[in-house]
Amino acid sequence: MQDEYEEFEKLVEALNDEATLRAYKEPLDAYNVGLVPRILGVVLVWCGNAVYGKPSYLKFRAVEVIARVPYHSWTSAAFTLLTLFYSNERRALKLSTIARFAHFASENETMHVVVISTLARKEKRAGIVRHTLIPTLFAFFYFWLSYLLYFINPRWSLETNYLFEQHAFDQYSLFLAENEEMLKSRSIESEFLAQYGRHPRSQYEFFRSVRNDEIIHRNRSIHEIALHEKRAG
Numbered sequence: 682m683q684d685e686y687e688e689f690e691k692l693v694e695a696l697n698d699e700a701t702l703r704a705y706k707e708p709l710d711a712y713n714v715g716l717v718p719r720i721l722g723v724v725l726v727w728c729g730n731a732v733y734g735k736p737s738y739l740k741f742r743a744v745e746v747i748a749r750v751p752y753h754s755w756t757s758a759a760f761t762l763l764t765l766f767y768s769n770e771r772r773a774l775k776l777s778t779i780a781r782f783a784h785f786a787s788e789n790e791t792m793h794v795v796v797i798s799t800l801a802r803k804e805k806r807a808g809i810v811r812h813t814l815i816p817t818l819f820a821f822f823y824f825w826l827s828y829l830l831y832f833i834n835p836r837w838s839l840e841t842n843y844l845f846e847q848h849a850f851d852q853y854s855l856f857l858a859e860n861e862e863m864l865k866s867r868s869i870e871s872e873f874l875a876q877y878g879r880h881p882r883s884q885y886e887f888f889r890s891v892r893n894d895e896i897i898h899r900n901r902s903i904h905e906i907a908l909h910e911k912r913a914g
Contacts, residue, residue: 689785692897712903715837718837721844725823725844729747732811735855736853740852741801744849745797746816748895749794752783754823754824754828755782755783755831759783790894792873793891795873796871799871800884850899861885865883865884869883
């Protein structure tokens with residue numbers, strides 16, 4: 682797990698270079714998701730934009746509350762399936778792969794929501810309905826949707842996450858472009874972030890690293906489909 686973490690952080694750092702980011706991102710930009718994930722992705726993105734508007738600290742807090750959900754959902758689904766099919770070694774290997782990815786990604790997304798929540802509190806007071814109740818209810822719905830989709834067709838659940846992470850990447854990219862100077866002038870102090878192992882010198886560096894996390898999660902979701910179907914064959 683430590684080796685995986687170190688490789689992940691090296692990739693996050695490498696993606697700060699725009700040419701490297703472009704080379705990493707573009708091969709999967711044109712990935713064609715299925716009809717069910719596409720419909721769900723449109724609904725998820727539309728609802729988020731309708732409720733929270735343009736990129737902001739508070740919007741990102743809501744996004745990250747929801748973004749962690751599929752990874753926990755996949756872990757639960759894999760646990761359930763392993764309980765039912767523990768004697769099927771090939772299936773157990775397949776499920777252990779998604780479980781490792783989900784565990785690692787959920788820790789990363791948890792770091793996002795904890796740190797961004799701290800930053801958001803300093804910026805603007807959050808209404809309990811819009812910024813606590815709605816994200817929590819949305820996360821509850823998304824958890825069981827991802828869980829059910831994984832049971833029916835794992836590809837659908839992973840492709841829905843691909844679309845959600847693509848949207849998150851786009852939102853962070855826009856936020857960085859529109860607020861570069863302001864973010865570079867603001868420091869960031871977080872014990873949780875330091876414990877996680879990141880030490881950005883400014884909020885710009887922090888949000889840039891989060892942007893990079895999201896594109897890695899997007900690409901990894903598609904790679905998991907290939908691993909899943911290879912082992913299923």
